[in-house]
Structures are given as C-alpha cells and as structure tokens.
Amino acid sequence: MSSNDDPKTNGADSDAHLPSPSATTHTIPHILLFFILGMAASMILGWLIFPQLLYSQKNQPIDFNHRLHMELVDQGCQSCHFFREDGTFSGSPKLAQCISCHDQRLGLSENEKIFFEEYVAKDREVPWLVYARQPDCVFFSHAAHVEGARMDCVTCHGNTGTSESLRPYEENRLTGYSRDIWGRKISGLKVNSWDRMKMSDCAKCHAQYADIHDSSEQTRRDACFVCHK
Amino acid sequence: MKLSRRCFLSFVIGGAAGTALSPLPWKLTDDIAIWSQNWPWTPVPPDGAYSYTPSTCTLCPGHCAIQVRKVDNRAVKIEGRGEKGPAGGICPLGLSGLQLLYGPTRIQAPLQRVGDRGAGHWRTLTWAQAIDAVVTKLAEIRAKGTPQALAAIAPTDQGTVAQLLQRLLTAYGSPNFLRMPSADDSAEAALRLTTGTDAYTVADLDKTDFILSFGCALMDGYGAPVQTIRAVTRMRERKGTLVQIEPRLSNTAAKADTWLAAQPGSEADLALAMAHVIIGQGRFDARFAMDRIDGFDGFARMVRDKYAPRNVAQTTGIDAETITRTALAFADARRPVALHGRGKGEMPGSLKEALAVQILNALVGNIDQPGGMQIHPAANGYIQWPAVASDAVASAGMGAGRLDEAGGSRFPHVRHLMHRFIERIDQDPDAVQALLVAEANPCHNLPDSDKVKAALGKIPFVVSFSSFMDETAMQSDLILPSHLYLERYEDVPVTRGGAKPTIRLCRPVVAPLYKTQHPGDTILRIAKALPAPVAAAFPWRDYETCLRDTLAHRWSAMDSKGFWIEKPVAAAPVAAAAAVETTNHNGPEEGVPAAADAPAAPAAATAQARRLALLNDDLSAVLMADNATLSDEAGHPLTLVPFDSIRTASGYAGDPPFMVKIVEDTVLKEQDGCVEINPTTAAQAGLREGQGALLSTPVGQARVRIHLSEGIMPGLLALPRGMGHTAYDAYLSGKGVNINQLIGSVQDPASGLDAVWGIRAKLTKA
Structure with a gap:
C-alpha cells in the first residue's frame, strides 16, 4: 500500500505534511470575502482616510468678505487684485492698498477689529494664505491670460468674488502647496473649470490654441517652456 | 473563523487591488514629483512689486x-x-x-573691544554710549592742549562726508587728516607744479584715437572700470591704437596693439625719451607750445642732453628704434593721450613719472581738447561752508604742522604722505593719541601692512567707522558702523570717469538693515558733543540737511537725475586755492562763491590760468632727480611686483563671495596664492608649475604656489592686490597672499610720495 492511498492526505489541502483540520472551510467565497475585505479597507484608506492625513487645515488670518467689498468697489476684482504699471500682477493686496480705505476702523465686526488692531495699527502685512499659488517651478503670467487671452477671473478662480467667507486653507503636508491645485476631489475629477489647476488642466486649454502650443521647436508638441522656465 | 495563510494572501491582494483603484498611489506619486522639484529648503524669494x-x-x-x-x-x-x-x-x-x-560680514551695532586688540572680542553699545566714549576721549586730549594728537584717515578728501571729517579735525585743532594714497597724489602734485593750480585731470577716452598707457590696468579696473573698458574697446573698433607699457602680459597688454615690456621703475625715463623724440623731430604741437607752455626751450635742452632714446635703452629695456617709432606714432595721432597710474592707480608712483606723462600730453597739445586730457578745478569747489572759528587751542594745534610734513617746506608739492605718517607713529608713539578711520582699511591696503598694524597698535584709541569687520576694524577699540552705500545719501564727485566735472548722488535704496548710522551723522554727533568752538562749526541739524544746504540749487536736479555737471571755470591758482581751503575752515563766511555760481570764465582767462610750465626750478629738481629705486638686498635676486585685476577688490570693501568665485585658479588655487613667474626664471630656481614655494622679501615672507607664465618678464614675480585677507568672513579670509605684507614703502626722492612699485625677492622650494 502506498502512502498515496492514505486517506489523511486526500482533500483540498495539498500540503502533505501539515494537513489542516479546517481545510474544508476554505471555500472560494470565503477567500473572496477576504479579497473584498482587503479591497474595501484599502479603498476606504485611499479615498477617505488618506486625504484627511495628506492635508492640514489652516484658517486665514481674517475672514474676508469678498461680496461685501465687491459691492463697494467700481472695477470688480481688479480694484484690489490689479496689474501694476509694468504689467506684473499684484496678487493679494498689500496693507498699503487696504489702508487707502481702512485708514481708520470701519464698522464693528470682529474681523475688522482684528484687521485694524493686529495689522493696520502695527503696520504689519496680512499673511494671507493663497489658495491658487502654483509650485515655484511654474511660471504663470496673469497678464498673458487676463489681458492677452481676455480670460475671466472666474475661469480659474471660481466664484470667489461672491463669497462671504473664506474657507479654511488646506495645505499638502508633503509639498506644502494648496489643495486647490489638485482640486477638492481626491479623484482629480472636476466639474467646473476652476475645480482643479494641475498641468493637464493648463495643457488642455493651451492645446486648443495653435498660437500657444507650437512654440517647442524640439518636440513640436505643447511647449514645456511656456510654463516651466 | 481563523485567518489562514490563504485568506491573508487574499486580503493582501484585495488590498493591493483596492489601493490601485484608490487615488493614493497616483496622488502620492504626483506629490513626490512636486516635492522633489521644489525642495522645501530651497529659498524662494517672496514676490512683490x-x-x-x-x-x-x-x-x-x-x-x-x-x-x-x-x-x-x-x-x-x-x-x-x-x-x-x-x-x-x-x-x-x-x-x-x-x-x-x-551678507553676514556686516557690523550690526556699535561695538567696543573687550579683549586684546585683534582678538575679536566685543561688546555691543548703544549709539549714545558709543558717541559718549569717543567724545570723552577727544575732550580729554583737547583739554591737555594737544589737539594735533588726533588724526583721521579717509579713503578720499572729496565730498561732504570726507570734508565733514576734515572740518571736525580743523575745528578740533588737528591738521592730521590723511586720505589713502593713490595715483591722484602724484597727478595733483604734477598739476600744481606745471599749472600752479589745485586741479585734477581726467582723460576723454571716448574720443581719443591713441592711448599711450604707462602701466594702467585699462581692462582691469582703471578709472571708472566699465566706462574705461568700453572706451578702449570702441577706440580699437575705430582703428585707434593702444600702446601698453607694462612688464607682464596683463589683460590690457593682451588687448594692446603694441606691448612694451619696459623694466618696471623706468617708465619716467621712457616718457622723457619719447618727449626727446617728439621735440627733436619737430612733431610737437607748435601752436599749443607757443600759446600755453612756459619753459619749453629749457625743457627741450634738458631732454636733449639727458634723455636721448639710446641713453635710456638700457635702463628701460626698450631699444631706441622702438622708442622713436612709438613716440612718433603718438605724436602723429589725431587725438593722442598718455595715461599715468600703475594698475588701478592705487599707489602714487613717482612724481617724475606723473610729470613726464603730463608733459607728453602737453607736447602733443591734447590738453582740454576733445579726446585729450581734461584739467578741471579741484572737485570740492561746490562745498562752500561757513568758516570755522578757531579758538587758541585749535590755532596752536593747527600751527603744529602735519606729522607727515606734507605741504610743508620739505614736501611742498604734496598734500598727504601716508607712509610718512605711519613712520612717524612708529618712531614717536605719543604723536597720535586717537585715530579715526572712516571707511578705509590701511591695515590691509598699505604697503608693509604688518608695520601699519603695529603702528596702529601704538595708538591708544582707534575708532573705525567701518561697516565690515575688516583688518583695521579688528585693530580698533571702538567700531561705529556706517550705513552701507545702498542705505545712504552722499554726494560723490566723479574724477576718474567722464570728461566733464560731474557730481553724482548716492541715495538710499533700502532702509538701513541694522543699527548703523550715516558716517556724516556720526561725525556731526561727535562734533556737537564736543566743547563750543568745535560744536559751533557744525550748524546743521543732521547730515541730510548739511548735504541739501551744500548742494543748494543742485539738489533738485541731482535728486531727479542723479547727477550734476559743474560749469567749466578756470582752476584757481594754488595760492587762491589755498584760500579756498582756508575759507572752508577758517576764512570769512562769504569768502569764495561756489564754483558753479561763478560766471563761466572767458576762454582766454581759462587758457591763461591753465598755462603749463614744462621747466622751472621746481620742475627741474623733479625731472633731474633719480628714479625711486629698490634697494639691493643680498640674496634676493628677483623682483616682486603687484598687479591689479577687476576680479579682486583691492579697496576698502573686500571681495564678496561672488567675486572670490571668479578669481582664476592661476591666481588662487584652493587657499593658496599663486605667484606668476617666467618659466626660464622658474627653471633656474628648479621650480615647476603648481609647486609650493616660499616667497621671501626684506619685509616678509609667504607660502605661494608657482604659476608659470611666458607673459612675465624674466626675473620678475607678480602677485595680485586684494587677496590674503585675515579678517572679514569665511568667504574671504585666508585666501591667497596679501602682497602688502611683502612690500614696503619707497620714498620718492623728488616729492616724498610713496613710489613703491615692487621689492627684491627670492623664491625657495617649500
């Protein structure tokens, strides 16, 4: 009688030396269950927990009300976010611009109190956290887009001008850049043009216009050096 | 349910599949790419207007x-x-x-020495404490009745800051204001002798077509460096000619049409031999000679007898034919100009050489002409201040005479003799009780810098106004740090670039970064805290008020355009010029009108005032004097000469890190200075390229590396100026050799100026 006839060696478990008493319980659905469990856990990690870990939240120094200011100024966004005489873009307003109206305390709101006492009175610049700041390796010219291509601010920045409150600034713990660059959705999908400002989003628009995507003599493709100087 | 291996593997595979379907790996990859292209520790300058x-x-x-x-x-x-x-x-x-x-070298607040001199131990003072410390010491010296024991060293005597310092000394009662030596000393003395005026010269290089350069580093920082380089380059593009007389193949010599490697120290003879040729062959400007030159015949006889080309061929090392050919080319050019000032013009050189070069310009008639040498009245003409009311102490101090004897009966033609001042301190340690050093670095930049350092060590109280911890600041007792030039207003007469007499405005670009002070305000604060006769000489509230008052109607134009061009006027004769100086300090309040206020002198009067003497008793004594020669030292068969480079800052400010990086490795190899030597000479001494050697002179010795160059005359060694700092910071100190530690002063027999151009030396294998 050969050892192959030994009934103890038969069954689903092919291990000749360590027969498992529970071998009969390892059915395919059972294994699938664990597969699904693993998959579910990692997807919960990737889709829900990972974004929480990746971004830290910071509040702006003052909760600025864009809608209120837009009602008071004549030239829309460019009243405060203007182009300088040399064509460069001013970005977030400096204290000097704010003081042209806020040379004394205007109103009794808590934000006005913080602004006046902490910054105007002490002649300190407000350390605004800029949602749309691109990485330093990106050269971006507002003049080329706003004045050259006649694009509207909303195309990239959304309806910030009508907001009454500043949302928390979310900073990528690894890169130090704003969450707005990748977009609110961790999937990277977007609904509106302003939902995301990654290179592919720039490239998509650039590719539509012949005069801005054929400047690479080497590759004849969308020119890297338009943005990466 | 028990977790088996198979279930575990299934869980892991499921996890991997789920991870791949989640954004985690893709997002992390993207973030790592961004992170690695924008390292968080890489500084990013903030954006702004x-x-x-x-x-x-x-x-x-x-x-x-x-x-x-x-x-x-x-x-x-x-x-x-x-x-x-x-x-x-x-x-x-x-x-x-x-x-x-x-940079990190700035001194950020007043400092007082707490340890031994040079040890670098300091304590920080407030400005009030620092000014009080100076005033207490100065009041004490004046109370003893020896105000002349206060001395001051400044980089220049031009402009209101230097003049405020000189005025402080005058009001205090000390004639011992010294400016750092330069080729201006010999050029001014030559003008005093030939024109009888206090004036300065500047060449109109933009329009010249022939430059005869006696060792000037035209391509390496001479005059206004960029303007000079451009002017020479454009002149050569216009088919102009550059002749460079220099014993080594410098950048200027390399650009020249003709390079004459004359024996160093013989340049005056070479110039006078050229004068001999120009006069002998009748190629001088006869009309100019008739209208504007005195003593022509006497001068012609003198050069005919003593300076025939064949007579100087041996001493200069240039054959008579070459001298003749060069002299005729110079004389026949349309707008030729001869330039004086070895290297960047940082040492006076001999008066005979300065005179001989000026005479060459006079012979070809290219003085006050386009493309020629322009003579302008002393650049301080616009500074017209109320007179100083001297008390008995000040008068006695001023009457004691200068320690360096400049301007006295022994050295009448010169105004500043720094090496004699140092010598005097060395011999008589009590002569100077307090020294103010305003933005100059004599402990590094003067010949025999170790001796200078030792001399400063004998002065009980040394105050530096330096913005940097330089060698002189290290040796001082108190540092009153000045605003840097980018943080302050200052009037700056331009005497080395541009043919017109120009004053430029230096203005604050940024607000002062540290607790420094404008040197003008430092002087004013010291003066105002001193007893009445001194304080009364300074009526201005602060330096800016003084500057605006001084510039008067020029201020608004200078503030908008940045410069002011003075109207041409005749230079005042020396006697009158002396009166102007007196007016600045002692004369009546409304003494002499400001130069630009005076109506432009008629051309005839201007020419009359600018007559040039080629020979008189004083000139004869200088021109017939022997050249300043180096004493022969046994066992020192070679001659060491300094050279200037645009890549080494040899003035008050040392090389910033950017500049250290662009010094060639044939000049600075790692931390070692390289000495340039002809391969023939090196072979005789058994030295090879890159080999270490000990360079010894009668003054000092230093370890160097050998750099062989076919472009240097056999028997010569060359080291750059501006290296070998021991102070400042880690970027600059300990790099190369300070040539001033190896050479000493050589007094010019004719004028008393420091005519040093080199020293005997020897090289031995290290």
Missing part, C-alpha cells in the same frame, strides 16, 4: 551710475546705468554689492 532706484556705486573711486532693481523693499539686483538711460554696464564688484549689503 518691482521697481528701480537710481544711485551711485562707491565701492571703488570710479563712482559709476547704477540702478538697483527691487522687489517690494528688497534689493535683488544691481545694474549699470548710463546718464541718459539704463544702458550702463557694471563690474563684478558693483554687481556683487548686494552680498555686501545682505
């Missing part, structure tokens, strides 16, 4: 116009500026000025 502030660079005597690009309030770039727009150029030192402004 761009602007340009026009100003003037004062890091060297060229005083070039600059504009500083700023982002908000931070200066980010210094560019050259033309008078009519931004199309200027800039030298490496001017370009690196921001490293001086923002």
